[in-house]
Amino acid sequence: MLLKAPESPAYLLKIGKVNEATSAIAFLRGLNAGNELVIKEIENMKNEDLYIKSLPNVNFFSIFKNSVWRRSFLIIMSLMTMHACNGSFAIIIFASPILTDSGSNVNPELQSISFPFISTVAVFISMGCVERFGRKPLLGTCFALIAAAMMCVGTVVLIQHFGGTVPFWIPLIAMIIAVAGYAAGPSPVPFIVLSEMFNFQIRAKLMGCIVCYTWLMNFIQLFIFAPISNGLGLYATFYLYAGMNILAIFISLVVLPETKGKSVEEIEDILKNKYKLTD
Known part of the structure; x- marks a missing residue:
């Protein structure tokens, strides 16, 4: 290929x-x-x-002297933080114990196997929507779906914690929605936005730093999942994830500029006018 x-x-x-x-x-x-x-x-x-x-030769540190590029970098880093810490990746990795704690009698291994299929379908849907509706609406919608799913899983676990029961399919559907929402929006779209917000000279300098940061945040999220769940309760962890996704909705719809069909210069002009920036 x-x-x-x-x-x-x-x-x-x-x-x-x-x-x-x-x-x-x-x-x-x-x-x-x-x-x-x-x-x-x-x-x-x-x-x-x-x-x-x-332009004069651009190095890593000179990028941060330009207020527009610095603002763009901070927006991308915020978006990548939400990409890594929205909780969907934790669901994919820890599907078995989450299903057990939520009282679902679905085979956890079967549920884990279903995630790649769900993700593939969601990506194809995303491909048809990202150019039609734009980056901001797609990201905002997907983060909203994930937030609702996280709150649902957290509430189910909380009910189980106090001895109540819920239909087994509720946490199952919530986890599927979270994974599908992640695959359709927060997983691919931030990298599309990254490629559109910076010219190739700046991208070459920042890409490695941003990708390294993203994987570091993924590692931290997975590393602290068990300690937080054991200390605060699994339900509290999912409520925290829901809060992260609500913050991500704000970043996607309010802070992030729409990059669909716009040149780098047009995006920089939007940031200059919105935040009253100068070069």
């Missing part, structure tokens, strides 16, 4: 192969090379390339 994949359009444009870059964009978008959207995108990339060439 990689042998069939085209070279990066940004790289082709950088080395002066404009026609090849246009063909690559058309292939990736499923459009003809003469399509208006393809032409607009290649023009935006040309302008971005000229803008980058006019």
Whole structure:
């Protein structure tokens, strides 16, 4: 499959192969090379390339001296924190004990096996929605679904803790919704936004740092899951996850700029006007 994949359009444009870059964009978008959207995108990339060439050499620390880039970095880091700490990954890893504590009699191993299928279906749905509705609505909706699912699982565990009973399918459906919501929104979309908010010169400097931070947060979330659950109760852990997702809804719908169909310059202008920033 990689042998069939085209070279990066940004790289082709950088080395002066404009026609090849246009063909690559058309292939990736499923459009003809003469399509208006393809032409607009290649023009935006040309302008971005000229803008980058006019800048002095950018290093990791100089990025933070620019208020717009610094704000963009903080927004992305906040979004990646929500991506890593919304609780869905913990559900995937700890499905068996969670189902046991919630009183479900469903085979935990069977439930764990179902997660990849659920995630695959959710990703295909996300692919059809992300360009139609935009990044912000998709992220906000998915975080809302996950928040509701986390509150549901937490409430079920709390009822079980005090000796009550609930139908076995309620925690099962809630966990499926959480995993599907994660696969459709918080898992892929932050990386789409990351690629759209920064030009390729800055992306090259920040990508490793951001990805490393994201995996570190995933590790911390999984590492502290058992101690928090044992200390505060499993229900409290899921209520905390619900709170994280509510915060994520705010970040997605209020703080994050919409990046769909916008150039890096347009996104920077949105941030400048919204937060009264200067270069």
